[in-house]
Amino acid sequence: MKSNTISLEHGAGGEVMQALIGEIILKNFHNKSAGSIGLECLDDGSTVRLEGFNKGCELVMTTDSHVITPAFFPNTNIGRLAVSGTVNDLTVMGAKPLALTCAVIVPEGFPLKEFEEIIKTMDKTAAEVGVPIITGDTKTMEKTALDSIILNTAGLGITDSPVRDSGLQPGDKILVTGTIGDHGISLMAHREGFDFDTDLASDSAPLWKLIEPLLKLRTPEGEPVITAMKDPTRGGLANALNEMAEKSGAGILIEEDWIPFKPAVSAACEMLGLDPLEVANEGKAVIGVKPGFEDEVLSILRQHPYGRDAAVIGEVTPDKKEVVLRNRFGGMRFVDVPAGDPIPRVC
Amino acid sequence: MKSNTISLEHGAGGEVMQALIGEIILKNFHNKSAGSIGLECLDDGSTVRLEGFNKGCELVMTTDSHVITPAFFPNTNIGRLAVSGTVNDLTVMGAKPLALTCAVIVPEGFPLKEFEEIIKTMDKTAAEVGVPIITGDTKTMEKTALDSIILNTAGLGITDSPVRDSGLQPGDKILVTGTIGDHGISLMAHREGFDFDTDLASDSAPLWKLIEPLLKLRTPEGEPVITAMKDPTRGGLANALNEMAEKSGAGILIEEDWIPFKPAVSAACEMLGLDPLEVANEGKAVIGVKPGFEDEVLSILRQHPYGRDAAVIGEVTPDKKEVVLRNRFGGMRFVDVPAGDPIPRVC
Numbered sequence: 286m287k288s289n290t291i292s293l294e295h296g297a298g299g300e301v302m303q304a305l306i307g308e309i310i311l312k313n314f315h316n317k318s319a320g321s322i323g324l325e326c327l328d329d330g331s332t333v334r335l336e337g338f339n340k341g342c343e344l345v346m347t348t349d350s351h352v353i354t355p356a357f358f359p360n361t362n363i364g365r366l367a368v369s370g371t372v373n374d375l376t377v378m379g380a381k382p383l384a385l386t387c388a389v390i391v392p393e394g395f396p397l398k399e400f401e402e403i404i405k406t407m408d409k410t411a412a413e414v415g416v417p418i419i420t421g422d423t424k425t426m427e428k429t430a431l432d433s434i435i436l437n438t439a440g441l442g443i444t445d446s447p448v449r450d451s452g453l454q455p456g457d458k459i460l461v462t463g464t465i466g467d468h469g470i471s472l473m474a475h476r477e478g479f480d481f482d483t484d485l486a487s488d489s490a491p492l493w494k495l496i497e498p499l500l501k502l503r504t505p506e507g508e509p510v511i512t513a514m515k516d517p518t519r520g521g522l523a524n525a526l527n528e529m530a531e532k533s534g535a536g537i538l539i540e541e542d543w544i545p546f547k548p549a550v551s552a553a554c555e556m557l558g559l560d561p562l563e564v565a566n567e568g569k570a571v572i573g574v575k576p577g578f579e580d581e582v583l584s585i586l587r588q589h590p591y592g593r594d595a596a597v598i599g600e601v602t603p604d605k606k607e608v609v610l611r612n613r614f615g616g617m618r619f620v621d622v623p624a625g626d627p628i629p630r631v632c
Numbered sequence: 633m634k635s636n637t638i639s640l641e642h643g644a645g646g647e648v649m650q651a652l653i654g655e656i657i658l659k660n661f662h663n664k665s666a667g668s669i670g671l672e673c674l675d676d677g678s679t680v681r682l683e684g685f686n687k688g689c690e691l692v693m694t695t696d697s698h699v700i701t702p703a704f705f706p707n708t709n710i711g712r713l714a715v716s717g718t719v720n721d722l723t724v725m726g727a728k729p730l731a732l733t734c735a736v737i738v739p740e741g742f743p744l745k746e747f748e749e750i751i752k753t754m755d756k757t758a759a760e761v762g763v764p765i766i767t768g769d770t771k772t773m774e775k776t777a778l779d780s781i782i783l784n785t786a787g788l789g790i791t792d793s794p795v796r797d798s799g800l801q802p803g804d805k806i807l808v809t810g811t812i813g814d815h816g817i818s819l820m821a822h823r824e825g826f827d828f829d830t831d832l833a834s835d836s837a838p839l840w841k842l843i844e845p846l847l848k849l850r851t852p853e854g855e856p857v858i859t860a861m862k863d864p865t866r867g868g869l870a871n872a873l874n875e876m877a878e879k880s881g882a883g884i885l886i887e888e889d890w891i892p893f894k895p896a897v898s899a900a901c902e903m904l905g906l907d908p909l910e911v912a913n914e915g916k917a918v919i920g921v922k923p924g925f926e927d928e929v930l931s932i933l934r935q936h937p938y939g940r941d942a943a944v945i946g947e948v949t950p951d952k953k954e955v956v957l958r959n960r961f962g963g964m965r966f967v968d969v970p971a972g973d974p975i976p977r978v979c
């Protein structure tokens with residue numbers, strides 16, 4: 286930890302945040318596990334095992350705060366982001382969402398109409414996956430103390446076979462459920478005032494219904510077809526792939542040309558000088574799939590509106606914990622862990 | 633809703649907040665229940681019923697954000713407050729805490745030493761009741777956008793007989809587990825710079841171990857001895873008693889002289905012109921007890937350090953949903969629902 290104070294990168298989902306969590310949070314929390322996956326796994330959520338409950342079944346808990354500004358952005362608002370974010374962390378743990386919480390912190394002077402619009406959007410987003418919002422909290426702050434509305438959603442889910450970040454095996458195929466970079470780039474374009482292209486919109490979406498059918502797939506040997514899963518939020522695809530490779534003790538080789546991008550996103554990236562691999566996605570999952578099953582998985586994903594652009598983007602390699610990108614000419618480069626997402630307050 | 637924008641009172645735990653929750657949140661959330669106690673009960677938490685789990689057992693979820701300023705105050709800091717607050721909402725639902733989440737939002741420039749101190753305090757407070765902190769989230773904001781650290785903790789608990797706010801029956805005794813007004817008044821005194829009296833300190837404490845033995849008590853007919861329970865946080869004892877009376881469809885008569893106050897708190901209240909019944913407590917519970925069992929309950933409470941000053945303060949009356957305070961001369965006055973806690977950002 287170089288500095289003595291918090292910097293924006295301490296909350297930006299990359300290497301700097303990981304150091305903070307490793308050096309301050311993991312070291313000081315002594316009791317941090319209630320099931321097979323505890324805080325120390327640093328997965329998208331953790332599990333809770335219940336005495337006397339169906340063997341093999343575990344609950345999953347997760348939480349995310351959302352501080353995105355502006356609270357309204359192309360197509361939707363912070364309410365959709367908050368519900369989707371927590372639904373997706375449960376989903377990529379392999380857990381069916383059972384209930385959400387809704388904690389709101391709002392500055393004085395915030396328009397009640399916008400407040401209501403955000404609440405309505407949360408309701409609609411939760412309805413897409415049928416999850417109830419059962420409890421919440423409302424705090425206010427002086428307008429000089431807080432600039433925009435903040436939401437926190439925690440989620441409870443249930444699973445009979447949790448999916449970890451660390452389950453990748455050499456040979457597994459790496460899939461993404463759709464185009465990469467949409468959320469972060471569209472937000473940046475919106476802030477800069479050139480989001481006239483309707484393709485530049487947040488991908489924010491709750492993925493449970495998209496992913497649910499995959500969780501039941503088994504190999505002839507009875508093993509889950511899905512070996513690992515993560516939602517590439519802050520720090521983007523670059524961070525998600527690195528975390529999965531590192532935790533799995535394997536490498537990942539990605540074919541640059543296979544990554545799906547919206548043309549508007551690629552164009553905006555050039556204009557803004559941003560790497561679409563390092564920015565947040567809010568309606569996508571990265572999935573490890575046992576080799577030979579990728580076509581079946583792809584065809585299931587593509588049947589759902591949120592999976593239309595799903596693609597195989599590479600595979601797991603045996604010898605290294607590194608992520609390598611190969612371009613169409615065969616040139617290779619490492620995909621580094623970003624220090625942090627280059628776009629501040631994107632979620 | 634008179635104004636078109638959020639005011640500080642919309643988050644102050646009284647009548648104004650209740651209107652916001654009733655008119656905007658309850659009306660717009662369509663799916664808000666996952667068990668026997670849903671959001672519409674507006675209790676300290678809600679329940680989740682699990683298929684195939686022990687009959688009668690339910691999970692409980694709750695969440696609270698903490699925006700208190702300053703983050704460090706006499707005796708402790710926001711970390712103790714956040715863990716205690718969520719443990720206490722589970723506790724007053726009659727639920728054993730199983731797991732907590734830890735979401736932090738921190739402004740750039742916040743000292744890392746203080747950040748670590750807060751995390752250590754969370755760890756220690758959770759250890760008092762043996763609850764693990766299993767998952768979390770860290771976001772940062774510009775120092776111009778947020779003035780102080782914010783914590784959100786969500787909690788998961790389990791119970792085989794949930795305790796509702798609405799369970800009061802005429803004749804039940806009303807108990808408090810200790811002195812009233814400590815948290816709010818000590819915070820205000822600290823802000824005003826006269827917290828030299830060491831008795832002026834926050835009561836922030838996790839109450840599970842104090843309350844746990846009460847939950848097993850049964851009448852000879854097999855009914856729970858504890859009929860209702862609430863932690864008198866924002867809006868203080870005045871708000872908690874009114875909510876319990878209203879939801880139970882009964883009245884409450886309180887004997888002013890029986891309410892335990894620290895002399896330093898009474899003195900500070902006079903100086904600051906504050907009503908100790910309207911300010912937040914962070915380590916207290918209000919308990920409805922079947923008549924005839926109050927002495928047993930008191931003696932159990934007083935064995936625990938957090939229950940030393942426990943007292944019977946009144947009883948439930950049949951005919952009204954109102955809360956009445958009787959002074960030593962027999963004079964009566966209504967205890968109104970406060971518009972909101974008079975001290976801003978106290979939790």
Ligand SMILES: Nc1ncnc2c1ncn2[C@@H]1O[C@H](COP(=O)(O)OP(=O)(O)OP(=O)(O)O)[C@@H](O)[C@H]1O
Nearest residue numbers: 298306310327328329518519734736767768769770
């Ligand atoms: N303040 C905290 N306390 C405890 N654990 C934390 C805290 N912040 C992060 N973590 C843990 O660190 C890991 C990474 O957190 P992170 O928020 O990046 O995950 P995520 O929610 O999947 O990503 P995102 O927040 O970008 O959606 C998770 O396991 C999380 O539980």
Ligand SMILES: Nc1ncnc2c1ncn2[C@@H]1O[C@H](COP(=O)(O)OP(=O)(O)OP(=O)(O)O)[C@@H](O)[C@H]1O
Nearest residue numbers: 387389420421422423645653657674675676865866
């Ligand atoms: N933003 C929200 N969304 C959904 N429900 C909410 C929201 N804010 C409050 N509630 C609900 O309103 C009720 C009252 O909330 P409140 O926060 O006052 O309870 P509490 O946590 O017991 O008190 P405190 O926050 O002072 O500790 C609870 O049932 C809570 O679930």
Ligand SMILES: [Mg+2]
Nearest residue numbers: 329374516518
């Ligand atoms: Mg995640």
Ligand SMILES: [Mg+2]
Nearest residue numbers: 349370374518
């Ligand atoms: Mg997340």
Ligand SMILES: [Mg+2]
Nearest residue numbers: 421422695696
């Ligand atoms: Mg609350």
Ligand SMILES: [Mg+2]
Nearest residue numbers: 676721863865
């Ligand atoms: Mg409460």
Ligand SMILES: [Mg+2]
Nearest residue numbers: 696717721865
């Ligand atoms: Mg509370």
Ligand SMILES: [Mg+2]
Nearest residue numbers: 348349768769
């Ligand atoms: Mg997170």
